[in-house]
Amino acid sequence: MFIYRARVFDTPRDPFTGGALRSESDVALVVDDGLIIARTDYASAAAQHPDAEVVDLRAGVLIPGLIDTHVHYPQIRAIGYLGKPLLDWLDHCALPEEAKLGDEAYAQALAGEFLTGLTSAGTTSAMVFGSHFASAMDTFFSQAAEVGLRITSGLVTSDRILPEPLLTSVERSVSQSQDLIDRWHGVGRLRYAVTPRFSFSAGQELLAAGGQLVADNPGIWVTSHLNENRDEIAGVADMFPEALDYLDTYDRAGLLNRQTILAHNVHPSDRELARMAEVGAASAHCPTSNSNLASGFFPLRRHIEAGVRVALGSDVGAGTGFSLLKEGVQAYFMQQLDPSGGLPLSSAHLLHLATTAGAEALELSDDVGDLSVGKRFDAAYIQPTAGQPLSVGLEHASSDDDALAKIFAMGTPADIARVWVDGELVKG
Ligand code: GUN
Numbered sequence: 112m113f114i115y116r117a118r119v120f121d122t123p124r125d126p127f128t129g130g131a132l133r134s135e136s137d138v139a140l141v142v143d144d145g146l147i148i149a150r151t152d153y154a155s156a157a158a159q160h161p162d163a164e165v166v167d168l169r170a171g172v173l174i175p176g177l178i179d180t181h182v183h184y185p186q187i188r189a190i191g192y193l194g195k196p197l198l199d200w201l202d203h204c205a206l207p208e209e210a211k212l213g214d215e216a217y218a219q220a221l222a223g224e225f226l227t228g229l230t231s232a233g234t235t236s237a238m239v240f241g242s243h244f245a246s247a248m249d250t251f252f253s254q255a256a257e258v259g260l261r262i263t264s265g266l267v268t269s270d271r272i273l274p275e276p277l278l279t280s281v282e283r284s285v286s287q288s289q290d291l292i293d294r295w296h297g298v299g300r301l302r303y304a305v306t307p308r309f310s311f312s313a314g315q316e317l318l319a320a321g322g323q324l325v326a327d328n329p330g331i332w333v334t335s336h337l338n339e340n341r342d343e344i345a346g347v348a349d350m351f352p353e354a355l356d357y358l359d360t361y362d363r364a365g366l367l368n369r370q371t372i373l374a375h376n377v378h379p380s381d382r383e384l385a386r387m388a389e390v391g392a393a394s395a396h397c398p399t400s401n402s403n404l405a406s407g408f409f410p411l412r413r414h415i416e417a418g419v420r421v422a423l424g425s426d427v428g429a430g431t432g433f434s435l436l437k438e439g440v441q442a443y444f445m446q447q448l449d450p451s452g453g454l455p456l457s458s459a460h461l462l463h464l465a466t467t468a469g470a471e472a473l474e475l476s477d478d479v480g481d482l483s484v485g486k487r488f489d490a491a492y493i494q495p496t497a498g499q500p501l502s503v504g505l506e507h508a509s510s511d512d513d514a515l516a517k518i519f520a521m522g523t524p525a526d527i528a529r530v531w532v533d534g535e536l537v538k539g
């Protein structure tokens with residue numbers, strides 16, 4: 112039993128629907144076997160649980176573990192390649208790197224580096240875009256299970272356009288995916304996601320085979336890319352003349368439901384937004400990636416007005432790192448700059464997008480996303496080095512909302528001192 116005595120910021124009530132930041136400067140979270148069993152003042156907690164170990168976190172700020180709804184495991188070493196739009200970036204940067212994961216030792220090294228990237232940034236749950244190689248996925252799931260993060264991931268499939276080593280057949284994709292589902296879905300905190308790379312590199316039969324896997328394996332997830340780049344969208348329209356639009360290529364294959372997360376959706380039609388809302392599919396908004404690849408301005412206002420769920424993704428490696436604090440402030444910048452009129456975001460919106468909204472998109476809200484009684488203790492402790500600008504900023508903040516804005520503006524993984532998943536330390 113632990114009592115975490117801390118300054119706590121979280122967003123149990125959605126700021127997009129009238130909620131606000133919940134902030135307390137000195138609260139005691141009583142955690143028993145990973146479960147928050149009480150949230151009260153320190154004196155009451157200490158009196159009720161005199162044998163609990165007390166962890167004093169009042170020097171920094173405790174927030175819920177961050178939730179990344181779109182991040183590519185094979186791209187950890189591809190971060191920081193600047194200056195190309197999506198399809199050129201894939202050809203010159205991402206795909207040559209991803210082909211290397213056919214080598215098991217290489218994949219093993221990357222899996223470790225990638226998981227360290229997540230934990231270092233305070234990320235405790237993620238929808239992870241996998242590898243095209245089944246052996247690389249085995250290695251990844253096995254290491255993720257050891258670290259203990261809440262990971263949803265799967266074998267990436269493509270059967271056209273990409274370099275030959277990254278291609279599969281319908282039969283092979285089904286047998287390898289089913290094997291991985293049988294081995295890993297529901298093991299510890301792991302879940303499986305059917306993962307066609309994007310309709311641009313997948314024929315109708317391959318997509319439909321993914322839909323059949325979803326029908327055969329209730330509870331598994333789906334993730335892919337959608338409406339990221341104008342050339343990509345035009346290519347998909349050419350290749351699927353019978354589809355209503357890009358979203359429909361997934362929908363008619365049986366890949367669209369409440370357990371579907373689609374990355375980007377920078378250029379959706381109104382029909383696509385209405386259909387996503389109808390089925391409950393979520394968009395992963397990846398603002399540093401959208402900026403790096405010049406993909407465009409994410410229409411957050413249109414998503415919210417249409418009732419489509421949105422959460423944040425780092426999109427490593429088109430995104431510029433694992434930090435969801437950076438993604439949060441970049442989302443804010445892009446809404447400020449959008450010439451068609453973005454949605455002004457407060458620091459509470461940013462924390463919501465990086466935590467609670469991710470938990471909702473991944474259907475993990477019963478367990479994580481905020482630090483209320485009944486939730487598992489997934490948390491990140493932000494404690495900048497004394498004298499550093501973030502530390503100075505926190506000391507002189509005019510309000511808790513202002514302090515949180517400073518965390519998003521200046522916070523980096525170096526400021527995240529400790530991270531817990533289910534009450535277990537994964538960093539610090
Ligand atoms: N679309 C298909 N593959 C990718 C990828 O690796 N990154 C991004 N940003 N978009 C994609």
Ligand code: ZN
Binds near residue numbers: 240
């Ligand atoms: Zn991506």
